[in-house]
Amino acid sequence: LLSNTGTAFEHEIAVAVSTPKATTSQLQAQALVGAIVGLLPVALGLMFYPAMRGVGRAGMNFLLALTVGLLAFLLIDMTAEALELASEAAALFQGTAMVWLAGLASFLLLMAIGRWRGQPEGLALAFFIALGIGLHNFGEGLAIGGAFAAGSAGLGTFLVLGFALHNVTEGIGIAAPMLRFRPPLWTFPALTLLAGGPAVLGMWAGSLAYAPQWSALALAVGAGAILQVMIEVGSYLMRQNRDRKAVLFSPAVIGGFLGGIAFMYATAALIKV
Structure with missing residues (x-):
């Protein structure tokens, strides 16, 4: 592809598929898949809240450290x-510099907001x-949406199942x-929507308007946010x-x-197979 500024882009499509177009039925189907990937696992994790309230000091420390571990893997x-x-x-986008x-x-913006009061x-x-x-x-939704847009229905389905299992621990954290x-x-529904809802937006963006630079930017912003959360959880602990x-x-x-890292690593390995 050659843009009007003369910048060339190369992209290989293994199998020719029709250009995706936004339709009501398609958006609804993608929203359902995004809910299965993001909303449902987080909600299931949050349902452990009543059972978790009975833990003692050591149990509380374990759960907070588990949260830091899973966030470390995500980072x-x-x-x-x-x-x-x-x-x-x-x-033109200077990708590596843009990410960092x-x-x-x-990270700095969220630290300033978090420590404001x-x-x-x-x-x-x-x-x-x-x-x-x-x-x-949101990044997971991008991956699934991009797989379906490229015609890889099998890969997309496998990613849905893998990410759904991968995300259950997030609700516990x-x-x-x-x-x-x-x-x-x-x-509880507000936290579920905040944590899982972006998977739906990622599905739509990945299947209809995928671009590597914007996906990289979104993931970089997310990495900075997760680093800020790790510091705050560690400080709270x-x-x-x-x-x-x-x-x-x-x-x-x-x-x-170590348990948080191990669980996230093991479930992520299923997705990479």
Whole structure:
């Protein structure tokens, strides 16, 4: 493809498929798939909230560390994917620099907002976690939508199942900071929508208007948001314990952190097969 500015773009299509067009039935079907990938798994994870309230101090530390672990995996995964997509973009966009600068700007902006009225905890921290996960789920929606748009229905279906399993733990991570509080009922659907809803938007964008530079930018913003959430959750974990430094090396925290990474790695491996 040659743009009106003379910039050339190369893209290989393995099998010729018709150009996707937005129709009501298509958008509804994609919204359903996005809900299965994003909304349903997060909602299932949040349903563990009543059972999680009975955990003691060590259990609380384990769940918070589990949240940091799964976010650490998402951070590495999103950054790697953003850099890979940036390498496919036109030189005009300076992909690598764009990714790092967008991630840094996202991180600093959210840190400033989060610390505007003190350190976030409880419901505020849960919403920050949901926001970071929502931006990650937007990237997952892009991948699924792009697979269907390219005619890879088999790959798209497999990604739907893999991402749905992958995302169940995210709801548990969102619920962890709220265990010492009794949030109103409306917060649960709101958190589900914030964390899972972007998967629907990603589906639409990926199938109708996919471009590597904009996908890389979205993932970079998400990576910066997740880094901010990791710092806030870690800070909250330390504030909940008297011996702030020693708790970081306690069996519950180390086990939770490694467990979060291991679960996300194992479920992500199913998607890569």
